[in-house]
Each structure stands twice: as C-alpha cells, then as structure tokens.
Amino acid sequence: MGPPQPRLSQGQRGDTGNPVGHTFLVALAALPLHPPKDKHHRYLVGKMTKKTLVSLNFKGTNAIACQRESSWLDRVLSFLEVIYRTDQSRSGTQAYHNTAVQWDYRPLSPLAMDMEIDPPNSSEQQPKAEDLFKAAEAGDASVFKSLSQKQLAEALSLRNDDARSVLHVAVSSSNSEVVKVLLAADESKNVINSVDEDGWSPLHSAASIGNSGIVELLLSKGADVNLKNGGGRSALHYAASKGWLEIAQILISHGAKVNLKDKVGCTPLHRAASTAKSQLCELLIEEGAEVDAVDRLGQTPLMSAVICYNQEVSLLLIRHGADVDVEDKEGYTVLGRASKEFRPLLIDAAKAMLEG
Template sequence: MEIDPPNSVPEGEQTVIIKDDDLFKAADNGDVSYFKSLSQPQLLRSLTLRNEDGRSLLHVAVSSGRTEVVKILSAFDHSVSGINSSDEEGWAPLHSAASSGNAEIVKILLERGADVNLKNDGGRTALHYAASKGWVKVAEVGCTPLHRAASTGKSELCELLIEEGADIDAVDRAGQTPIMNAVICYNKEVALLLIRHGADVDVEDKEGYTVLGRASDEFRPILIDAAKAMFEG
C-alpha cells in the first residue's frame, strides 16, 4: 500500500508517492522533515496506517520518544481516533508514553484528547503503568501527592501527607482515590494504612468500580477484614 499524492498538484510541483515502510521508518527515527514534506491529504491518510502489530505511526513515534513527530501527527488527528487507537495488545499511544516515563509526550497526548481511562488487554490504564514504575512526573497528571505515594508504596510518606491534611478520598482524572491506586498496584501496607485512616472503600471511580472491585481475588478478603475491623471498632 502506498499513500497517493493529492488529486490536484500545483503546476511545477513534483508528485511524490510515499511508501508505508518509509513512513514507519521516519516515525521510528524521528525524521521530522519527512513528515513536514507531506501534503495535508497525505498526512490525514497516514493516520490510518497500521503495521503488522496493529500499531499506527503515532504508536511508533511515541514508543521511540520522537516528540516532534508526535506533535505533527497528533495535531492532524482532529477526531482523536488515532490518538486513542489500540494495537493488538490493547495499548494506546498514551500507554507507551506513560510506561516509558515520557512526561512531555504524555502531556502532548492529553492536550490532544487522549483518554486516560483506556485499558489495554491486561486491564491497565496508562496512569497505572506510570505509577507502578515510579514515573512521578507522569503519574502526577491529575493526581495528588497522596495518589503518587500510594501508587509507589511509600507508606511513611502517606502517613506524613495524611497528618498534614491531605484529602484521603481525593479523586484523580479517572475518578480514582489514593486507596484505589494502592490496591491496583498491590501495595498492601499502604492500602491497610489508608483504611485505618478512614478511606472510603465504597466510592466508585468513573468506570463504576469500587476499591474492592479493583482488588485481586487474593487481596479482596484482606481489605474486607480490615474494613470490618474499622467499622466494628
């Protein structure tokens, strides 16, 4: 498959046929000049291309950390269908940016309309990857310091933040509270600490999940026992 030139080419200009492989190489290598040489119709057509792994040019540019290419491609994706598209494993470009800790690209994608609630085939959102890997600058998008501390298992910091008046049930862009972050990242000590401080285990995030709904089968009974102990005490 090739991207055809526009139907009408101004007199005196040379018609160039763009090959898919060349576009993917340019996205991977960060060849900004290559994309700047494309006409608007060619750029729009390029947004629909997918490689053998179901990845778009934007996926490839994001994974390779090619910020300028990401800016160009995302700027033309007015419907944000490409920005929120998934590859064969359910990864959207935002997942890749968050997982690699590229805060600048995460910010660009969010400004262009990337959905922070999108899950991959493993049931994880981009912020889950950022938080579990300790990418603070990425995970802090829409989160409070307590969210970040809970995600990374820093129980002493959580204790300090709570003592200093942090909102224990603050919600992030996904409608998730610090205890949800702790549960998702399987930080048992932090989750139990937050329950002892009165964290609401019945609150629902934007997808309708409660804390117990986000917990694994192994983790759920521990949380139930802790919540019962607080209620009965």
C-alpha cells in the first residue's frame, strides 16, 4: 500500500499548483541519499531542509508532516539522521525536483527544529582539535605543514583539558619537526611562554626530557629562561636534577639564574646535589652558585647530598668550601645528618680543606 495522497491546504493554490503560503517545499522521502563531495552543497542542503521543516502555511501548519502510520515519516527521519547526505547528480546540482506537498499534520521530531548547519567561511576547513593534538604527540609534521598561517594560528591557540597547547604536546613528546613547524608561525610568539595548569611552559618540558635541540629552538624564539612553574622551578632546576649537563650549559648561556629558588627554597644546586649529579654541581658552582644557600628548612646543598648519601657530591661541595658546621632549622649540622659510616669521610674531607 502506497503513501496517502497529498491533501492541499484548504483549496488555496497558486499558479504553480503549490499551496499558497509556503516558500519552497521538498518531498524528502523521494530523495535518494548519496554522500555529497562539496561542503557548500552540504550547507545548502542543511539550510533548505531546516527552512522546509519550519516553514508554515497561512494556517500555521508545518510544511512537511506525515501520518505516523505512513512509511514516509520513517524515511523523513532517516533523512534527518544523515543530514550531510543528499541526492547529487554528476554535475553537482541538487535534485530538489518533486512537487511540494502537505500530508495530514503530525509534528516531526524536535531534531528537525534544532538543526543548524554552520556555513563554510572559506575554502579551508580547520582540522579537529583532537586530530591536531594527536598529530603533535605522534610527531606528524605533515599535518601542520598542510595548514595555512591562519589555520596554524588557530591550532596554536587550542588548549586541551590540561591547558596544554599543541606546542606543549609536541615538545613533551620530543617531536622536533613538529616544534619547528609550529615555531615558524607568527602566532608562536603568543604561545612560547604559555603555561599549562601546573605552570609548565614548553621550555620546562624540553629541559626536563633532555632535548637540547628543542631547548635551543625555544630559546631562539623568545622562551623565558627563568620562568617559574607552579612549584617555583625554572628549566634549570629540571636540567640540574636530571643531570642534563649540555642543557644546563645552554640555559646558563641564555641567562638562566643559578641561584633562583623554588617554592621550598631550593636552588638548582640543591636539586643536583640531592640527585648525585656531580658534573652539574661542578658547573653550577663555577657559574656562581652559592654552596651554602639554604632552603626553607635551613638545609644547604651539602646537607641535601649527605641526607641522600651522595658521597661524591658531598666531598665535591666540601672541596668548594661548603660549611660542615651550619645547622638547619631542627638544629642538625651536616655531621648530625650523616650516617655513622659516612661521618669519617666527611671529617677527613673537612680536615683536608682546612689543611690545604
């Protein structure tokens, strides 16, 4: 049994045979569905569909309505579910060729009333944010190379749930090629010192993972070498604690402050001493680090080294004049913090310094 015959609106007709009061109507159920290749085509279809569904005649009746028992309703709703698909001939023209009709009134799904299709603003289409972050993490530089300057600027302005930009992600994933492409964009100057929710800049990440090439790239583009994160630490704090000698040298050559303190009062030398990075300690001392700088607990880098049982660093600091008699806020000296086995070594080193 076929669909019900069309019933025109109260006998009022125009010269074209269409119901008076309708703008343009389409018998959607008659349209075969094919994927359109042109986004302008999709936009037009969406707009026409919305206008059709909300169009009213003089009596206020929806332009397209179907009997619930009719298979036409299902076909119309199916069309709505695939709004980006429509009939398209080989020439790309729309096939809105059926006579406008009105069936017995029944309201259609609210889906029809809520639809809105965004118009294409240019011949360019911005990739999805999710895809851009995935490309930054995977190191797919081709994705970013294919973007225009405007698209690249928009990509750099994106932030994920951790407030990280695509530059943050590319840097922390050590993807140098992606970083180069991003930094070549004019917009990079507005992102180079941006921080995530923990206060980390791209330079913090580069210094922490030990990628000297990216560190140099970021610094050459204006990265703030002394920028502190949420913990009050600079990039040099991380290079020191990880033992990245080359990166520490690069940072210092670009003006990194060797005596900068974090929120707990630790300098880069404290960090290097507690993690047994003797070469970093040597470099920092040569660059002017204070050997007896104290943190908020009153502990010096030597105390940090002793507490962590770092013999080599402890002896190095003593040779550079670290005070073995200083007391922390709990009243402990260096020897008081040292284990019984460690004390003789410290005493001998201190004596050698005094005699030398």
